[in-house]
Amino acid sequence: MGQGNIEAVFSVVPEGSVTSPKGFKAGGLHCGLKKTTRHDLGAIVCEVPAAAAGVYTTNVFQAAPIQVTRESIGAGGVLRAVIVNSGNANACTGKQGDADAYEMRSGFAEALGVAPEHVAVASTGVIGELLKMDCVRSGIAELPAKLSTSYGAADDFCQAILTTDLVKKEVCVSVTIDGQTVHIAGASKGSGMIHPNMATMLGFVTTDAAIGSEALHKLLRQATDLTFNMITVDGDTSTNDMLVAMASGLAGNSELTESHPDWAAFAAALRYVCEVLAKAIARDGEGATKLVEVQVRGAESDEAAQAIAKTVIGSSLVKSAVFGADANWGRIIAAVGRAGQPVNPETVDIRLGDIVTLEQSRPVVFDEDAALEYLKGDTVVIGVDLHMGAGKATAWGCDLTYDYVRINAAYRT
Amino acid sequence: MGQGNIEAVFSVVPEGSVTSPKGFKAGGLHCGLKKTTRHDLGAIVCEVPAAAAGVYTTNVFQAAPIQVTRESIGAGGVLRAVIVNSGNANACTGKQGDADAYEMRSGFAEALGVAPEHVAVASTGVIGELLKMDCVRSGIAELPAKLSTSYGAADDFCQAILTTDLVKKEVCVSVTIDGQTVHIAGASKGSGMIHPNMATMLGFVTTDAAIGSEALHKLLRQATDLTFNMITVDGDTSTNDMLVAMASGLAGNSELTESHPDWAAFAAALRYVCEVLAKAIARDGEGATKLVEVQVRGAESDEAAQAIAKTVIGSSLVKSAVFGADANWGRIIAAVGRAGQPVNPETVDIRLGDIVTLEQSRPVVFDEDAALEYLKGDTVVIGVDLHMGAGKATAWGCDLTYDYVRINAAYRT
Numbered sequence: 122m123g124q125g126n127i128e129a130v131f132s133v134v135p136e137g138s139v140t141s142p143k144g145f146k147a148g149g150l151h152c153g154l155k156k157t158t159r160h161d162l163g164a165i166v167c168e169v170p171a172a173a174a175g176v177y178t179t180n181v182f183q184a185a186p187i188q189v190t191r192e193s194i195g196a197g198g199v200l201r202a203v204i205v206n207s208g209n210a211n212a213c214t215g216k217q218g219d220a221d222a223y224e225m226r227s228g229f230a231e232a233l234g235v236a237p238e239h240v241a242v243a244s245t246g247v248i249g250e251l252l253k254m255d256c257v258r259s260g261i262a263e264l265p266a267k268l269s270t271s272y273g274a275a276d277d278f279c280q281a282i283l284t285t286d287l288v289k290k291e292v293c294v295s296v297t298i299d300g301q302t303v304h305i306a307g308a309s310k311g312s313g314m315i316h317p318n319m320a321t322m323l324g325f326v327t328t329d330a331a332i333g334s335e336a337l338h339k340l341l342r343q344a345t346d347l348t349f350n351m352i353t354v355d356g357d358t359s360t361n362d363m364l365v366a367m368a369s370g371l372a373g374n375s376e377l378t379e380s381h382p383d384w385a386a387f388a389a390a391l392r393y394v395c396e397v398l399a400k401a402i403a404r405d406g407e408g409a410t411k412l413v414e415v416q417v418r419g420a421e422s423d424e425a426a427q428a429i430a431k432t433v434i435g436s437s438l439v440k441s442a443v444f445g446a447d448a449n450w451g452r453i454i455a456a457v458g459r460a461g462q463p464v465n466p467e468t469v470d471i472r473l474g475d476i477v478t479l480e481q482s483r484p485v486v487f488d489e490d491a492a493l494e495y496l497k498g499d500t501v502v503i504g505v506d507l508h509m510g511a512g513k514a515t516a517w518g519c520d521l522t523y524d525y526v527r528i529n530a531a532y533r534t
Numbered sequence: 535m536g537q538g539n540i541e542a543v544f545s546v547v548p549e550g551s552v553t554s555p556k557g558f559k560a561g562g563l564h565c566g567l568k569k570t571t572r573h574d575l576g577a578i579v580c581e582v583p584a585a586a587a588g589v590y591t592t593n594v595f596q597a598a599p600i601q602v603t604r605e606s607i608g609a610g611g612v613l614r615a616v617i618v619n620s621g622n623a624n625a626c627t628g629k630q631g632d633a634d635a636y637e638m639r640s641g642f643a644e645a646l647g648v649a650p651e652h653v654a655v656a657s658t659g660v661i662g663e664l665l666k667m668d669c670v671r672s673g674i675a676e677l678p679a680k681l682s683t684s685y686g687a688a689d690d691f692c693q694a695i696l697t698t699d700l701v702k703k704e705v706c707v708s709v710t711i712d713g714q715t716v717h718i719a720g721a722s723k724g725s726g727m728i729h730p731n732m733a734t735m736l737g738f739v740t741t742d743a744a745i746g747s748e749a750l751h752k753l754l755r756q757a758t759d760l761t762f763n764m765i766t767v768d769g770d771t772s773t774n775d776m777l778v779a780m781a782s783g784l785a786g787n788s789e790l791t792e793s794h795p796d797w798a799a800f801a802a803a804l805r806y807v808c809e810v811l812a813k814a815i816a817r818d819g820e821g822a823t824k825l826v827e828v829q830v831r832g833a834e835s836d837e838a839a840q841a842i843a844k845t846v847i848g849s850s851l852v853k854s855a856v857f858g859a860d861a862n863w864g865r866i867i868a869a870v871g872r873a874g875q876p877v878n879p880e881t882v883d884i885r886l887g888d889i890v891t892l893e894q895s896r897p898v899v900f901d902e903d904a905a906l907e908y909l910k911g912d913t914v915v916i917g918v919d920l921h922m923g924a925g926k927a928t929a930w931g932c933d934l935t936y937d938y939v940r941i942n943a944a945y946r947t
Binding site: 181182212213215247248360442444445451454455457458459464466483484526529 | 592593595596623627628660662663772773850851854855857858860862863864865867868870871872879892895896897935936940941942
């Protein structure tokens with residue numbers, strides 16, 4: 122990944138969160154959408170109009186909030202706030218669902234005293250049930266008083282966007298642009314229905330960099346393709362996925378464009394933020410006991426490598442074998458072979474961590490005990506080298522466990 | 535499916551198996567490839583040269599026996615025998631694996647006194663380990679004496695091809711061609727690594743119909759696309775899949791060609807045999823507690839309907855919900871929406887059995903208790919109507935359970 126190289130240009134900010142970049146407040150509370158007392162409504166608010174960009178699910182069925190947020194960001198590339206609920210996806214809810222999403226937007230805009238088209242809306246949870254709008258309304262009334270720049274308030278937001286997630290997901294980095302310290306932070310949620318093309322995940326990125334909406338969108342799109350779109354938990358793609366970025370411009374740098382000398386540094390930092398959030402989602406996959414990383418190299422193209430990496434990371438058999446700490450490389454090669462990409466069946470290497478199990482498509486006698494020990498760890502790296510070209514890609518996922526089944530056999534009832 | 539209509543032209547033969555068609559013997563035994571005492575070597579033999587056809591895995595990595603069988607059938611479209619082992623797939627085994635597959639062919643040909651190119655070879659089991667050829671050799675020496683036309687011998691064959699399967703899979707039908715009674719029978723195995731495009735499954739069809747190799751291949755290909763290629767257990771495609779058909783021609787009908795008046799009847803009977811075997815594989819999916827059938831209609835084309843049906847049947851979330859008897863139609867519509875096919879998001883109906891849960895993309899209030907009761911049954915039919923065109927398709931799969939994980943977390947070790 123050359124990550125060490127990239128990291129040289131930015132630093133991770135300990136205890137940083139979405140309120141670390143200048144201009145942002147956040148908060149969260151419980152309004153009654155979840156059956157438990159966990160937070161289920163949260164918001165990030167910017168004190169100035171922020172340049173904004175969004176990427177959305179590719180599912181044909183797009184939840185009502187997707188449409189509302191597209192409209193808000195599409196109106197001028199500017200946001201003042203994003204409001205998020207968990208516990209109900211407001212998807213497949215017809216005209217009433219549309220009306221409810223618009224009411225979330227206008228209600229929160231009014232509470233903040235900003236224009237409705239400067240508010241984005243995101244929802245995650247059960248599909249096909251109407252939002253309890255009385256809960257949402259009372260939550261919106263209380264939310265402005267909860268907003269603050271404190272780490273605790275950012276934590277409330279991070280908690281409010283979770284569903285079956287076990288842990289909150291946040292990261293913050295700083296990078297020097299024009300000699301100014303710029304912060305980029307992010308929070309995400311996602312645990313099931315996770316697959317390339319933006320599966321059930323919500324992601325929110327804040328930065329105080331000065332950057333235009335279009336430039337931000339371009340970088341966000343590129344980062345998404347290499348991070349959020351390279352994770353899978355179960356191959357399902359949700360109706361609600363959304364990644365929204367807001368840039369307050371308060372860091373004092375000159376506006377970032379492709380000709381800016383620090384463009385690449387900012388891009389690398391943004392990609393790192395997305396990668397951390399994406400890997401956190403994969404590691405927290407429903408029922409997962411470990412993070413699995415698939416590194417493909419030597420493919421004919423990066424695109425071919427991506428397709429192969431995604432096929433391997435998505436294989437239920439590979440995922441089950443990793444759960445069982447079984448060095449079953451036969452399932453890995455079977456997945457490589459069905460990815461629909463050019464593969465020379467005579468030149469494939471496969472390794473588990475540093476343990477080579479297949480070389481030039483021939484089984485290598487390896488230390489089974491060492492492999493077992495390695496596979497019992499909390500991160501497993503599967504390496505595939507096709508020896509055909511310079512194409513490479515990395516994908517992330519998790520193991521398939523009893524708990525995945527338990528969680529999903531009884532999610533709704 | 536119009537299956538009632540089709541069945542009118544043929545009848546299911548009770549206790550029929552691969553030795554019911556005239557000219558075929560079968561047998562099986564334990565030679566030591568499996569750790570248990572279950573059968574692991576079997577064969578079907580025809581007393582005359584049989585017209586033969588095969589369809590094979592689309593995986594880039596093709597196991598050694600695939601190559602050998604392609605070569606045998608390719609040499610002249612004639613087979614006298616197929617020999618099958620379970621317990622070891624002889625895949626990714628390099629030049630030694632190729633040599634072993636050729637030795638299985640020549641050894642069994644010699645034992646029978648037939649030409650090597652009249653013998654097909656199939657293997658299923660663990661990938662990447664060399665066959666224990668001493669076991670195979672001693673098994674081949676004993677196998678000819680086990681061959682018979684009895685139901686017990688056919689049963690031995692059906693048992694010998696199984697791996698993680700819980701039940702054997704066989705069917706036999708009779709159909710009248712030219713006033714003669716023609717039998718078509720089949721046996722199959724498959725339980726995990728099952729997915730459209732011929733996943734780990736082996737299938738063997740015998741018939742006493744007179745039909746040429748090319749005509750048989752055409753019908754077998756058509757039947758496969760609508761049956762074996764419409765099932766999925768876990769989305770993985772094996773290196774070893776193979777469906778081989780042999781026609782002895784001993785039934786006394788005039789040769790079947792497309793202009794033969796009973797061509798359609800024979801095609802329908804062959805398709806039925808393949809459908810029964812395919813559904814049996816889906817129902818016996820690793821860890822499965824029920825058969826799931828997805829019926830898509832109203833699509834723009836049959837191809838679109840097939841893609842949508844396969845996406846729904848392959849969704850881990852849908853499969854987990856069915857296991858939990860949870861009427862979570864939101865996951866069904868999410869799968870429909872990510873299939874990459876034309877879908878009007880406003881006009882979709884979804885039903886579970888006869889229970890309508892979504893109509894014109896709007897949730898219908900339904901009897902949750904009745905749905906729970908229905909989903910607890912051993913067969914669950916999910917109906918999807920897109921109201922866009924005349925395209926339709928049916929796909930089969932199973933639920934995702936704790937046992938799937940258990941079986942696959944510890945298959946090899």
